[in-house]
Amino acid sequence: MSHPQDLHExxxxxxxxWRAPEGDAEQERLRLCYLEHLSAHADGMWxxxxxxxxxxxxxxxxxxGGRVLLTLHRKLRMxxxxxxxxxxxxxxxxxxxxxxxxxxxxxxxxxxxxxxxVRLDRHHTPCAWHLDVQYAALAPAGAMETISDESxxxxxxxxxxxxxxxxxxxxxxxxxxxxxxxx
Numbered sequence: 001m002s003h004p005q006d007l008h009e010x011x012x013x014x015x016x017x018w019r020a021p022e023g024d025a026e027q028e029r030l031r032l033c034y035l036e037h038l039s040a041h042a043d044g045m046w047x048x049x050x051x052x053x054x055x056x057x058x059x060x061x062x063x064x065g066g067r068v069l070l071t072l073h074r075k076l077r078m079x080x081x082x083x084x085x086x087x088x089x090x091x092x093x094x095x096x097x098x099x100x101x102x103x104x105x106x107x108x109x110x111x112x113x114x115x116x117x118v119r120l121d122r123h124h125t126p127c128a129w130h131l132d133v134q135y136a137a138l139a140p141a142g143a144m145e146t147i148s149d150e151s152x153x154x155x156x157x158x159x160x161x162x163x164x165x166x167x168x169x170x171x172x173x174x175x176x177x178x179x180x181x182x183x
Contacts, residue, residue, distance in 0.1 A: 007045050007090055008038060010092045010093055014116060014117065014133070015034050018116055020120075027119060030122055034133075037051070045086050047127060050128055051129070053086075053128060053129075053130065054131045055131065056084075056086055056090075056093050056094075056097035056100060056133050057101075057133075057134050058081060058082055058083060058134070058135040059136050059173050060082060060105050060137050061113075061138055061177055061181050062138075063181050064141065065156070066158055067156045067159065068157055068162060068177070069105055069139065069145055069157075070157055070165070071104055071105070071150070071153070071154050072152040075126070075150075078166070079155075079166045080170060081101075081134065082101040082104035083097065083100045093135075094112055094116070097135040097137070098135075105146070105154065106144075107144070109140040110138065110139060110143075111138050111140075112136065113138060113180055118176050120134065121134060121172075121173070123169065134173050136180065136181055159174060159175075
């Protein structure tokens with residue numbers, strides 16, 4: 001098991017080294033906001049931090065089929081990427097994102113798209129502000145999904161169909177992932 005401080009340090013390292021897409025001032029603003037949050041809150045990675053906490057998520061992609069797997073979140077009742085709170089056993093943000101994607105999709109053998117996070121998204125949830133660090137995960141050929149306790153449904157959507165079912169954040173994540181995973 002990793003030490004909780006290790007994950008905090010990993011998050012600072014990842015965010016310090018991550019570069020927002022060129023010309024995207026909002027993503028750069030969020031990056032700096034996340035770093036300020038981590039500097040101000042030793043517990044800023046954990047659900048217990050009422051001022052908000054860093055979370056990790058991953059959009060599961062089938063690049064051959066040109067589609068993404070979304071979960072109909074049980075509590076929020078919205079189509080979202082897989083993700084959630086970091087846990088003490090997570091050694092890194094990337095590991096947390098991959099763990100969440102695997103648990104919530106039921107797919108074994110997911111691999112993260114190289115290069116680190118795809119984008120950042122800050123949103124309010126019933127527990128607090130989530131400072132989400134978003135990755136993309138590639139599904140292996142023939143992957144079969146399994147609905148978890150956190151989902152009402154899991155469904156594959158074509159890249160172009162996501163805008164019809166999901167909010168702007170998921171659409172932006174899908175578009176950025178599509179550009180990175182299929183380039």
